[in-house]
Amino acid sequence: MDPAEGHDVHILARREIEVTGVERLERFDAAAFLISTRAGHLSVEGKSLAIKAFDRQAGVIRIEGEIGALIYGDHRRAARWGRLGR
Amino acid sequence: MRLDKFLKVSRLIKRRTLAKKICDAGRVLVNGRPGKAATDVAVGDEIVIQYGNKTVTVVVKRLADNPRRDEAASLYDMVRVEPRAGDVDEEFVDDEAETP
Numbered sequence: 001m002d003p004a005e006g007h008d009v010h011i012l013a014r015r016e017i018e019v020t021g022v023e024r025l026e027r028f029d030a031a032a033f034l035i036s037t038r039a040g041h042l043s044v045e046g047k048s049l050a051i052k053a054f055d056r057q058a059g060v061i062r063i064e065g066e067i068g069a070l071i072y073g074d075h076r077r078a079a080r081w082g083r084l085g086r
Numbered sequence: 087m088r089l090d091k092f093l094k095v096s097r098l099i100k101r102r103t104l105a106k107k108i109c110d111a112g113r114v115l116v117n118g119r120p121g122k123a124a125t126d127v128a129v130g131d132e133i134v135i136q137y138g139n140k141t142v143t144v145v146v147k148r149l150a151d152n153p154r155r156d157e158a159a160s161l162y163d164m165v166r167v168e169p170r171a172g173d174v175d176e177e178f179v180d181d182e183a184e185t186p
């Protein structure tokens with residue numbers, strides 16, 4: 001079974017996000033949440049973010065606030081545009 | 087460490103007055119039993135906080151007397167956050183901006 005199976009992300013009108021397949025909520029504040037998921041570390045960045053609901057056993061978190069960016073841990077942010085330029 | 091102090095240094099509750107009030111109102115459980123402001127908490131204890139607008143469950147991970155602001159959340163593991171069914175009890179809402 002693909003380890004990422006059961007890890008889904010839903011963004012609702014850019015002001016709420018639901019993430020499933022969550023293993024741990026590592027760190028969080030109003031600007032960023034660092035979540036470890038079955039598919040690796042995921043950081044959710046935005047403004048005035050707050051937990052709406054979280055159940056570690058069920059592996060589901062719902063975060064409300066203005067969603068800015070989602071970045072998976074192993075993805076090198078800098079490379080994203082470099083390749084397109086060449 | 088005292089329960090009301092832990093709630094403060096971990097920034098689970100921002101206002102000192104609310105930290106004490108919410109404990110004395112029996113809205114904070116330590117390992118399933120209502121805790122008082124002076125109840126001693128230790129690493130591994132499960133704490134359930136019934137705010138006015140949500141219920142938060144954490145496990146104490148580390149004790150520190152005055153952690154830096156950005157270290158506060160490392161004192162506990164977040165286990166569960168449930169929006170409160172029914173109407174919000176304003177008196178026990180920790181209304182500072184970035185509550186968990």
